[in-house]
Amino acid sequence: MASEATTVDVPGPHGVRTMRVSSPSRVLWPEAGITKLDLVHYFVQVADAFLAANGDRPVSLQRFGGDVTGDSYFSKNPPKGAPEWLRSVVVTYPSARAHPQLVLDEPAGIVWAAQMNTVVFHAWPSRADASDNPDQLRIDLDPQPGTALAEATRAASGMREVLAEAGLTAFVKTSGNRGLHLYAPIRPEWEFLDVRHAVIAAARELERRRPEEVTTAWWKELRGERIFLDYNQAARDRTIAGAYSPRALPTATVSCPVTWDELEAGVDPGAFTVLTVPQRLATVGDPWTGMRDAAGGLETLLGWWERDLANGEGELPFPPDYPKMPGEPPRVQPSRARSS
Template sequence: MASEATTLTVPSEHGDREMRISSPSRVLWPELGITKLDLARYLVAVGDAFVAANSDRPISLQRFSSGIDGEQFFSKNPPKGAPEFVRAVPVTYPSGRSHPQLVIDEPAAAVWAAQMNTIVFHPWASRAERPDEPDELRIDLDPQPGTDFDDAIPAAIELRSVLEEAGLTAFVKTSGNRGLHVFAPIDPVREFLEVRHAVIAAARELERRMPEAVTTSWWKEERGETVFVDYNQANRDRTMAGAYSPRALAHAPVSCPVTWDELESVDPTSFTIETVPDRLAATGDPWASLHETPGSLDTLLEWWERDVRDGLGELPFPPDYPKMPGEPPRVQPSRARKG
């Protein structure tokens, strides 16, 4: 039986690459009929902006066996059969174990990942050459039950002011779901734990300014109808969907950079695999200048130290992390009271 495979030409600075796509008609998003070939073509269409945002970083691939409704798993190690132009870099995980992790440097590598059934791309906050020292401060604004995307907007705008007061330039994108991601470029001179502390300091300052709307509470039972500032996304080996990455949701959304001027009027559901290429061609990339003005974490870390002196110390880590210095008990508050 003849193979259904096709070939997609992907431009690169090294010349055109002919990338094989097997099962190009495989439907990944059933409600819209978007196929594997459609996904590969999307990654070519947004290739320059995708690479600018996600390249030269350790990256995890969220792969699906048979579309968004099929089984899924995260692939960190370079899969067998990777093209010669797809590289890997050794990284250290929270357990202390070190292992090579995939790096994407050009659109053809993203297309190859799509050929390997990748739908969501999760880049680290650090560069491949300095994986222990992030060059991006990232803050995930996650609306809790009873709130939605519109509730995240004022939180993001106020967070921008907080970061500006700390000497950082903030950029924003939709998460591709209900929330917002706020990034700020930083000098890559601090380890992940210090960056996490800087994020917590910013989150606590935001919480002071918007106490009814924002929370830093790790335990869901304490959050209420607020926007949770997920500080644990700043940890080593914790990632969020990259800019221009598709998401595995029914309407094929994309985590899409937006300008601060348009934030209050955007509809996040309008940013999809089918619409974002035209948007990018018409308006350009709002994150094109993201790394032009990296800032220092000195002010945020001064706020962290001030809060520690005032009795606000470390916050809980994810459950798969080793017990960390100064961390409070990992016990759900309601259960702790019962004890």
């Protein structure tokens, strides 16, 4: 018996591509009743904004064997059987290994990834032609127990002020869950370690101003009821769900760009879903239009980093999968260090 399948015509820069979609009625989000074909139609509708945010970048695919309540895995190398018109670029990982990663250039590429059971897209902060040099500074504002979106919003506004003092323009999006993601476009003149140091400098500056509200503490036992400014999202090969990417959460929320006015008036991240975001784009437009034109430099933030170094504030822990880095403090929880 032939398996269920359909096709979808996807317009793009090279004309219309007819894309096969297997198991179109398979339910990906059981609670919301959203199917694989619904997801494909979502990507066709939001393709322009999605590609403006995530296109021309190395991208990792978070793929699911079943629905979003089940297990997932990350595809970094282009999967076997990828169409010949899909592009890839070789990137270098923290281990110094180098491998190709997929690059999305047209709507049909997103649809092909959805056909391969991709739900969440994780794009690098650098472009394909200069993968070692980010053109985005990113900060993940992560609510800790006892905090929520209201606290994250106050932290985001404070970080916006800090970045503005450093000559950078901040853009914001919902994470699709409880937190917020800040992006600031930068000139691709610095490599990952410099960008990470710039993020640490900005985070420390906000922490000094609002010590009861935000923290740079890597260890959860030290964070308390504060918003964690996750500086390690600026490390090489660390990514967050891209703008307009769905999330593997029960209601099919989307990581959605918003304006600062919207954020400060009070947004409901749960309102931005696979079912609602296409209409939002059609009526409100993309709040991140023109982001790339606002690119700034890291000179001020790196000056703050050097100032903090001179004052005894050095390197912070790297992600656990990283090799030991120069100047890094011991990777051991403070409570364990004290007990030993």
